Amino acid sequence: MDKQHYLERLVLKLETHVPLPPAEREKLLQLPLTLKRLEANHDIVREGELTQQCCLVAEGLVCRYKIVGDGARQILSLHLPGDIPDIHSLLIERMDHCLGTLTPAVVGLIPHEAVRSLTRASYRVSEAFWRETLIEASIYREWMVGIGRRAAPSRIAHLLCEFITKMTAIGLSDGVICNLPLTQPEIADALGLSTVHMNKKLREIREARLVRIRVNRLTVLDWKGLCSLAEFDPDYLHLQPGAAKIKDD
Known part of the structure; x- marks a missing residue:
């Protein structure tokens, strides 16, 4: 190492x-x-x-x-x-x-x-x-707003938006595809949801063709749609301009 x-x-x-x-x-x-x-x-x-x-x-x-x-x-x-x-x-x-x-x-x-x-x-x-x-x-403040006020689909979408944005900023994603080594119970633990409810709402996001998740790999299919569902504005991450440019098809 x-x-x-x-x-x-x-x-x-x-x-x-x-x-x-x-x-x-x-x-x-x-x-x-x-x-x-x-x-x-x-x-x-x-x-x-x-x-x-x-x-x-x-x-x-x-x-x-x-x-x-x-x-x-x-x-x-x-x-x-x-x-x-x-x-x-x-x-x-x-x-x-x-x-x-x-x-x-x-x-x-x-x-x-x-x-x-x-x-x-x-x-x-x-x-x-x-x-x-x-x-x-x-970031804590944004998570607090999500857990306190956002519906489950918005919470899940927000976590996915944040994760791929941060991965892109450090060079571990191209802004479309990244590793997502989180189990559904772990996502539920981060969002204050039951695993059953998390599973159901994540399936809805996938069926809406906003993202694809297979074998711990996240692919964003509709970035604008995912951000809209999440109410995601990356300003709270305070990244340098151009640090995490997501492809916006």
């Missing part, structure tokens, strides 16, 4: 939101990284644990989640290669939720002190990480 390659993914992800000067890119590429390969459904950090390192998603799909009293899971966010979903642990060291893998994954562990030293030395890198946390908050 090439550590440099995975740190380049971090730089790419940060630059989907803000350009970085060459000197700052180089500093990020010098971060110490310990790589770990994990199976699907493996906890990286559990709720209540104290952390001394940040987790870079190098490969695979990672999520934040909480378990409620009856054992049901609520997925709070999805994280793609290049994300550091626990960057907040630099300042809030005790986890108030779990961070785990949804697929087989490779994660890179970066000591807190190394990240702190870098952010103290470079205000541009510090601003880039700060921007990431603010954009995460923006």
